[in-house]
Amino acid sequence: MADTKFHPAMAVSNIKNHIPIVLEMETDHYSAWAELFKLHARSHRVLSHILPTGKEKAPSTDEEKELWSTLDATVLQWVYATISTDLLHTIIEEDLSAKEAWDRLRNLFQDNKNSRAVALEHDFSHVKLRDFPNASAYCQRLKTLADQLKSVGAPVTDNRLVLQLVAGLTEAYKNVGTYIRQSKPLPSFSEARSSLCLEEKALAEMHDDSPTAMVANSQREFDDSTPWMILLIFCGLSLWLENRMFTLNS
Known part of the structure; x- marks a missing residue:
């Protein structure tokens, strides 16, 4: 059996990068979540920890048993990290295996x-x-x-x-x-x-x-320029009055 550090499952640092769905009872994305999880487990050679075929060779040496236990804990962590807090509290239990957690979730979503x-x-x-x-x-x-x-x-x-x-x-x-x-x-x-x-x-x-939208835009442009127009008119009127007063005084 190869050393644990070389197993591909050990290289996964953030399971949410591979399984972006958070499984929740309210939204019920179980089918998509389960399919992504199985695909990820298969690609990292740990599918048997959730879906054993019965043909797997049972670990015999202490090293093999330790590796199996480590990988099962890794898969269980993947499960816990990709479900909601409510679901986590529903299924979590001391010394639970990855398959037991998987089966509990499947039963929750597929019963009734x-x-x-x-x-x-x-x-x-x-x-x-x-x-x-x-x-x-x-x-x-x-x-x-x-x-x-x-x-x-x-x-x-x-x-x-x-x-x-x-x-x-x-x-x-x-x-x-x-x-x-x-x-x-x-x-x-x-x-x-x-x-x-x-x-x-x-x-x-x-x-x-539409014409309504064009009128609204034109009205908005006019409204934005109105203060400047009033100022220009006021200045022009003031100049005219000054010139008029100068003419009358002369």
């Missing part, structure tokens, strides 16, 4: 799938563009909910994701919504998202070029 699916389905069906600052945030919320539904065994088809995107649009996006809905076949979600973002940009540019 039917109840979670009902709640997520309600949220998914009621997402509206008006509740978000821009089209990108709106689309991201739809995609996140679709991913969460998939993780509880209720996957959303791409066509349904596109139709839900259209259903939640505001009146200002009626034209692009009609275009997407009437396309045969329906565009993919990524294509529909791009169309919506382009429409948002076009509407913003139209607003900037």
